[in-house]
Amino acid sequence: MFDALTEKLQQTFKRMRNKGRLTEADVKEALREVRLALLEADVNFKVVREFLGRVEARAVGQDVLESLTPDQAVIRIVRDELIQLMGSHVERVHMASNPPTVIYMVGLQGAGKTTASAKLARMLRHQGRQPLLVAADIYRPAAIDQLKVLADKIQVPVVTEPSKTPVELAELGKAASRRMAKDVIIIDTAGRLHVDDDLMGELEAMNARIPANEMLLVVDAMTGQDAVRVAEAFKERLPLTGVVMTKLDGDARGGAALSIREVTQLPIKLVGSGEKLEDLEPFNPDRMASRILGM
Amino acid sequence: RQWSDSLYDDLEEILYEADLGAQAVESILDQLRQRVRESRPERAEDVLDLLRQVMVSMLESMPNPYELTGTPAIWLMVGVNGTGKTTTAGKLAERMKRRGHSVILGAADTFRAAAAEQLMEWGRRAGVDVVHQVEGADPAAVAFDTVRAASARKLDLAVIDTAGRLHNKAHLMQELGKIARVVGRECPGAPHQVWLVIDATTGQNGLEQARVFQEAVNVTGIVLTKLDGTAKGGVAFAIHQALNIPIGFVGVGEKLDDLMTFDPEGYVRAILGMEEPH
Ligand SMILES: Nc1nc2c(ncn2[C@@H]2O[C@H](COP(=O)(O)OP(=O)(O)OP(=O)(O)O)[C@@H](O)[C@H]2O)c(=O)[nH]1
Ligand SMILES: Nc1nc2c(ncn2[C@@H]2O[C@H](COP(=O)(O)OP(=O)(O)OP(=O)(O)O)[C@@H](O)[C@H]2O)c(=O)[nH]1
Ligand SMILES: [K+]
Ligand SMILES: [Mg+2]
Ligand SMILES: [Mg+2]
Numbered sequence: 001m002f003d004a005l006t007e008k009l010q011q012t013f014k015r016m017r018n019k020g021r022l023t024e025a026d027v028k029e030a031l032r033e034v035r036l037a038l039l040e041a042d043v044n045f046k047v048v049r050e051f052l053g054r055v056e057a058r059a060v061g062q063d064v065l066e067s068l069t070p071d072q073a074v075i076r077i078v079r080d081e082l083i084q085l086m087g088s089h090v091e092r093v094h095m096a097s098n099p100p101t102v103i104y105m106v107g108l109q110g111a112g113k114t115t116a117s118a119k120l121a122r123m124l125r126h127q128g129r130q131p132l133l134v135a136a137d138i139y140r141p142a143a144i145d146q147l148k149v150l151a152d153k154i155q156v157p158v159v160t161e162p163s164k165t166p167v168e169l170a171e172l173g174k175a176a177s178r179r180m181a182k183d184v185i186i187i188d189t190a191g192r193l194h195v196d197d198d199l200m201g202e203l204e205a206m207n208a209r210i211p212a213n214e215m216l217l218v219v220d221a222m223t224g225q226d227a228v229r230v231a232e233a234f235k236e237r238l239p240l241t242g243v244v245m246t247k248l249d250g251d252a253r254g255g256a257a258l259s260i261r262e263v264t265q266l267p268i269k270l271v272g273s274g275e276k277l278e279d280l281e282p283f284n285p286d287r288m289a290s291r292i293l294g295m
Numbered sequence: 296r297q298w299s300d301s302l303y304d305d306l307e308e309i310l311y312e313a314d315l316g317a318q319a320v321e322s323i324l325d326q327l328r329q330r331v332r333e334s335r336p337e338r339a340e341d342v343l344d345l346l347r348q349v350m351v352s353m354l355e356s357m358p359n360p361y362e363l364t365g366t367p368a369i370w371l372m373v374g375v376n377g378t379g380k381t382t383t384a385g386k387l388a389e390r391m392k393r394r395g396h397s398v399i400l401g402a403a404d405t406f407r408a409a410a411a412e413q414l415m416e417w418g419r420r421a422g423v424d425v426v427h428q429v430e431g432a433d434p435a436a437v438a439f440d441t442v443r444a445a446s447a448r449k450l451d452l453a454v455i456d457t458a459g460r461l462h463n464k465a466h467l468m469q470e471l472g473k474i475a476r477v478v479g480r481e482c483p484g485a486p487h488q489v490w491l492v493i494d495a496t497t498g499q500n501g502l503e504q505a506r507v508f509q510e511a512v513n514v515t516g517i518v519l520t521k522l523d524g525t526a527k528g529g530v531a532f533a534i535h536q537a538l539n540i541p542i543g544f545v546g547v548g549e550k551l552d553d554l555m556t557f558d559p560e561g562y563v564r565a566i567l568g569m570e571e572p573h
Contacts, residue, residue: 036317042498045311109521109549110377110494139549141416142409149408149430193524220377224314224498226526247376250461252500275376275407 041253109191112246134173194233246272360543376459379520385417401441462507495528520546
């Protein structure tokens with residue numbers, strides 16, 4: 001599929017076809033279009049600036065292979081940089097050598113934590129694990145019901161008990177995992193703002209009591225410029241181990257993936273691609289790069 | 296600080312980082328440049344204030360988002376997944392009740408796990424009845440029941456919650472169209488308001504959301520939620536620019552009371568990081 005960016009770059013380079021080598025002026029002009037494409041894809045403004053700086057340094061003076069037109073050459077460099085930044089191999093959710101493995105799902109309100117918790121439980125069960133879900137969102141109306149309904153569909157038990165704190169619920173989850181011989185505990189936590197000191201403190205307290213093997217930040221693919229601030233703030237206070245990007249079945253370009261990688265270095269481990277419980281997939285850096293560029 | 300044209304780059308950065316997107320940023324800065332050429336301000340603060348004026352002038356607020364047309368008035372909450380539709384439905388029901396209206400809620404999200412239970416809890420908090428059916432029921436049927444109940448009981452307002460749906464899923468958008476049609480057949484002119492709920496953290500995809508929802512059901516206003524975080528919700532400005540949909544309310548938290556009518560001045564000041572005037 002030929003997209004807007006490729007077309008624009010082709011126009012840009014039409015005048016300078018077959019010049020053989022990318023000059024600074026050529027590259028600068030081409031990168032103006034790339035910049036707009038990245039901003040359109042919601043890559044963070046500062047991240048775009050740094051990213052393009054690196055691309056420019058790499059591109060200027062480079063020989064254009066005979067098989068490539070200049071626009072193809074620039075796109076290739078941009079794509080390569082993007083993929084490199086996004087991690088070049090498929091990331092896994094790691095299991096503790098000494099079970100049970102404790103996995104926290106954390107993030108902003110409405111990002112998709114509860115759904116992703118159930119999806120992950122399902123995925124792990126299919127891999128032969130014995131997961132247990134902990135309903136630790138005691139705030140949102142019917143959050144516990146929601147997790148129970150989902151867990152029922154995949155026949156995974158849910159630990160919940162009225163009037164317990166989230167810390168106590170995490171403890172109960174751990175105890176139940178022993179009792180029920182479960183080897184993975186997935187804790188669905190309440191949505192919270194990164195600037196909510198009390199609720200961020202609550203997650204710290206949970207993790208202090210029942211330490212995470214994996215703490216996954218769940219991020220909506222539609223997120224705009226704020227993604228960077230959110231990811232940095234969560235990472236500052238919590239031992240995040242990775243990111244789950246949700247709602248990629250939409251048509252958002254998902255530039256937040258790039259921004260978060262750039263500022264936190266966290267790997268994107270899984271992506272949500274639908275509302276059904278089987279809609280969870282490993283993250284594919286290559287596909288993400290094309291998507292962000294709109295190709 | 297002394298103004299110099301190189302500071303346009305800083306302003307551009309502020310606007311982009313608030314999610315206004317290329318088109319809105321360009322048109323705002325074009326107007327600002329014009330104003331700067333005319334009045335030749337000396338200090339950077341003066342230019343920032345001009346920018347504030349330009350942006351506020353480009354926004355139009357709803358004269359009265361509380362206004363009820365239709366008896367009963369039927370409001371529909373629509374939007375992509377997880378933006379705050381159900382929560383806002385609860386907040387609106389309570390707010391309208393407090394303003395002296397009789398209100399009912401309709402749980403036409405029959406798809407998401409425990410969506411009806413969630414709305415019923417909001418109904419309890421607001422002291423408002425909730426029409427609902429079992430999970431998996433036809434959402435249009437629930438909407439129909441809600442309108443029926445509102446008419447039969449001679450209520451002022453029914454607020455109907457719908458399932459989150461991504462705008463690129465044609466069958467789900469058709470389903471939404473059907474809900475609106477069924478409601479309109481039962482009560483001429485309904486739905487009288489269709490609130491598109493946009494999460495303030497949303498980036499440029501919000502524009503496409505608005506476009507497609509606008510096409511499927513005639514969106515009459517935006518509710519911009521989660522403005523209590525650090526996101527500025529600039530995409531609502533972009534939507535307003537592109538599609539002329541007004542912003543009616545903003546959500547500023549998870550409690551019943553965390554809803555405000557949209558204030559262009561406050562919104563723009565927050566985007567620009569300016570203090571409220573005293
Ligand atoms: N289309 C689509 N919808 C998703 C995906 N993941 C989650 N959702 C939907 O997004 C909405 C929010 O998902 P939840 O799992 O409730 O999100 P949450 O982070 O637990 O929300 P809070 O607990 O309120 O913070 C629901 O409508 C889900 O069905 C996805 O990958 N694709
Ligand atoms: N901080 C904050 N959170 C909000 C606000 N409005 C809603 N939320 C939270 O966002 C999450 C999603 O809200 P819902 O009302 O379930 O969203 P929805 O659009 O109905 O979601 P679906 O039906 O799954 O598509 C919940 O955790 C709410 O408490 C707001 O203004 N500020
Ligand atoms: K969201
Ligand atoms: Mg949840
Ligand atoms: Mg809802």
